[in-house]
Amino acid sequence: PAHLLVCGNEKGGSGKSTLGLHIATALLNKGLRVGVIDLDIRQQTMARFFAYRAQTASIKSLDLAHPRVETLAPVRRDRVSDVTHEERCALFRLLLDMRNDCDVVIVDTPGASTNLSDIAHSQADTLITPMNDSFVDFDVLGRIDPVDGTLKNTSQYAHTVRQARRERRRLKGTVLDWVVVRNRQSAFSSRNERKVDDGLRRVSMQLGFRLVDGIAERVVYRELFPLGLTVMDAEALYALDVCQRSSPSHKAACREIDRLVRMLRLPIDDE
Amino acid sequence: PAHLLVCGNEKGGSGKSTLGLHIATALLNKGLRVGVIDLDIRQQTMARFFAYRAQTASIKSLDLAHPRVETLAPVRRDRVSDVTHEERCALFRLLLDMRNDCDVVIVDTPGASTNLSDIAHSQADTLITPMNDSFVDFDVLGRIDPVDGTLKNTSQYAHTVRQARRERRRLKGTVLDWVVVRNRQSAFSSRNERKVDDGLRRVSMQLGFRLVDGIAERVVYRELFPLGLTVMDAEALYALDVCQRSSPSHKAACREIDRLVRMLRLPIDDE
Numbered sequence: 001p002a003h004l005l006v007c008g009n010e011k012g013g014s015g016k017s018t019l020g021l022h023i024a025t026a027l028l029n030k031g032l033r034v035g036v037i038d039l040d041i042r043q044q045t046m047a048r049f050f051a052y053r054a055q056t057a058s059i060k061s062l063d064l065a066h067p068r069v070e071t072l073a074p075v076r077r078d079r080v081s082d083v084t085h086e087e088r089c090a091l092f093r094l095l096l097d098m099r100n101d102c103d104v105v106i107v108d109t110p111g112a113s114t115n116l117s118d119i120a121h122s123q124a125d126t127l128i129t130p131m132n133d134s135f136v137d138f139d140v141l142g143r144i145d146p147v148d149g150t151l152k153n154t155s156q157y158a159h160t161v162r163q164a165r166r167e168r169r170r171l172k173g174t175v176l177d178w179v180v181v182r183n184r185q186s187a188f189s190s191r192n193e194r195k196v197d198d199g200l201r202r203v204s205m206q207l208g209f210r211l212v213d214g215i216a217e218r219v220v221y222r223e224l225f226p227l228g229l230t231v232m233d234a235e236a237l238y239a240l241d242v243c244q245r246s247s248p249s250h251k252a253a254c255r256e257i258d259r260l261v262r263m264l265r266l267p268i269d270d271e
Numbered sequence: 272p273a274h275l276l277v278c279g280n281e282k283g284g285s286g287k288s289t290l291g292l293h294i295a296t297a298l299l300n301k302g303l304r305v306g307v308i309d310l311d312i313r314q315q316t317m318a319r320f321f322a323y324r325a326q327t328a329s330i331k332s333l334d335l336a337h338p339r340v341e342t343l344a345p346v347r348r349d350r351v352s353d354v355t356h357e358e359r360c361a362l363f364r365l366l367l368d369m370r371n372d373c374d375v376v377i378v379d380t381p382g383a384s385t386n387l388s389d390i391a392h393s394q395a396d397t398l399i400t401p402m403n404d405s406f407v408d409f410d411v412l413g414r415i416d417p418v419d420g421t422l423k424n425t426s427q428y429a430h431t432v433r434q435a436r437r438e439r440r441r442l443k444g445t446v447l448d449w450v451v452v453r454n455r456q457s458a459f460s461s462r463n464e465r466k467v468d469d470g471l472r473r474v475s476m477q478l479g480f481r482l483v484d485g486i487a488e489r490v491v492y493r494e495l496f497p498l499g500l501t502v503m504d505a506e507a508l509y510a511l512d513v514c515q516r517s518s519p520s521h522k523a524a525c526r527e528i529d530r531l532v533r534m535l536r537l538p539i540d541d542e
């Protein structure tokens with residue numbers, strides 16, 4: 001049955017969609033059957049990316065691997081009780097349906113609190129949470145005491161995940177693997193970045209996530225978006241001669257995404 | 272009466288709160304009376320920043336200028352008709368109340384579509400929309416034809432602003448000044464960044480915004496967040512000796528924020 005990977009972070013612009021589409025293309029190019037559920041009905045970054053991909057494949061006659069893509073419309077709400085029965089059913093039915101024709105299903109959630117996003121969090125086998133090297137982003141996980149560095153409060157997104165975990169234990173009995181990854185990291189180290197790193201390591205036990213190596217800020221992670229391609233599509237990029245494939249940044253990007261996929265420890269057969 | 276400046280962009284993580292708090296502190300340090308309405312009830316980045324500021328002023332015995340800060344809880348919705356009468360009244364009453372004791376009121380909106388955010392957009396005198404140098408961010412404004420560079424479709428956030436403008440003309444008869452500013456710009460030019468810039472210039476007439484000089488990616492724009500300070504708080508930073516005030520990046524940051532405030536052309540008396 002499909003392994004469910006959810007891209008989650010209530011903080012906007014942390015990189016959920018960007019990492020989601022890079023992981024998806026990496027898995028597709030390994031020959032896996034990938035499903036994508038885009039729960040961000042207004043922006044639909046993932047759905048649009050794969051629409052551009054289909055367009056590029058057709059216009060340029062390229063042999064590209066494509067996932068099965070589905071979008072569902074969440075109704076944003078402020079209380080869990082607002083989840084409607086039909087919405088729950090629609091998502092569960094979709095997950096069941098994709099269970100058999102996909103190896104991995106990637107669910108992209110919006111940068112907001114929605115009922116369907118919560119359900120996705122409670123169904124996830126792996127939850128990946130990207131974040132910026134910033135205490136503005138850190139704040140949705142928890143507040144650190146500026147004096148002694150201990151966790152003073154847990155914030156709304158940590159609560160969302162804790163709630164989802166309880167729901168999951170109740171229904172599935174299996175454990176959620178919560179992976180936090182810093183994204184858009186600067187090439188240069190800074191005192192701020194070391195403080196964020198230190199803060200994350202201190203709270204990882206308490207909040208229940210494991211911290212993996214970060215992903216750098218690289219133009220190549222966004223410049224291929226309109227084409228529906230990523231650095232992982234080496235053959236297509238070669239055929240199109242569309243960006244500096246041999247640049248150090250490009251090779252480093254491929255290695256970073258490969259490493260991220262390995263660190264997710266998805267139950268996929270790898271050579 | 273107070274000039275209403277709204278920080279808006281449905282795209283998450285574009286820098287609404289970051290630019291909002293920097294503009295607010297710049298205006299406070301010019302001696303203006305500043306009001307802040309934080310409509311992002313879950314993250315409350317602006318409200319927390321000024322709470323940290325009050326804390327720093329008290330703990331370190333610093334003479335810092337503070338704004339009047341208010342938060343209001345929006346109910347997210349999918350149809351305009353879902354705005355409740357009480358919610359509209361609460362926001363209008365607050366705006367009226369702040370009209371007389373503030374020179375500028377800054378409203379921070381969440382990275383999502385909410386009813387109160389829409390009302391704020393229709394009441395704004397100036398709307399500032401930051402965005403990343405990225406077609407992922409561009410997509411919420413419109414789609415560009417990859418072949419001839421013309422605007423193919425307008426997207427959801429462009430519609431939100433257009434709707435707000437109609438509402439405003441109907442109620443106020445005055446014109447909205449929509450300012451778009453690229454944020455988190457890399458120090459290095461790239462083909463991608465030139466394409467985004469070109470795209471923005473092409474659509475600015477049609478969508479009705481003016482494009483101003485961008486703001487660079489600088490650690491100093493986020494590292495002072497936990498202290499409730501910004502580069503514009505020169506005296507406080509001197510007293511605390513808390514970051515490399517004389518670094519080139521620090522001086523460049525001050526100039527960038529000063530320039531941004533000038534380009535907003537707020538009706539404030541300046542020396």
Ligand SMILES: Nc1ncnc2c1ncn2[C@@H]1O[C@H](COP(=O)(O)OP(=O)(O)OP(=O)(O)O)[C@@H](O)[C@H]1O
Pocket residue numbers: 009011012013014015016017018019040043045109110111112183184185215216217218219221222282283284382403404405406407408
């Ligand atoms: N590692 C990276 N390098 C360069 N640009 C990046 C990187 N990660 C994300 N971006 C850019 O940062 C912006 C935010 O990323 P993205 O849209 O993936 O975040 P998100 O969490 O999905 O946002 P939302 O909450 O709006 O759904 C986009 O403009 C994207 O192109």
Ligand SMILES: Nc1ncnc2c1ncn2[C@@H]1O[C@H](COP(=O)(O)OP(=O)(O)OP(=O)(O)O)[C@@H](O)[C@H]1O
Pocket residue numbers: 011012013111132133134135136137280282283284285286287288289290311314316380381382383454455456486487488489490492493
């Ligand atoms: N010019 C900049 N230089 C460095 N970091 C920045 C800059 N602008 C924003 N950031 C960082 O980028 C992230 C997103 O910024 P911010 O939270 O202000 O965006 P937002 O539009 O308010 O997001 P949301 O939609 O979640 O409210 C934060 O971690 C912030 O510290």
Ligand SMILES: [Mg+2]
Pocket residue numbers: 016017018040043045108109110111
């Ligand atoms: Mg997204």
Ligand SMILES: [Mg+2]
Pocket residue numbers: 287288289311314316379380381382
């Ligand atoms: Mg914000």
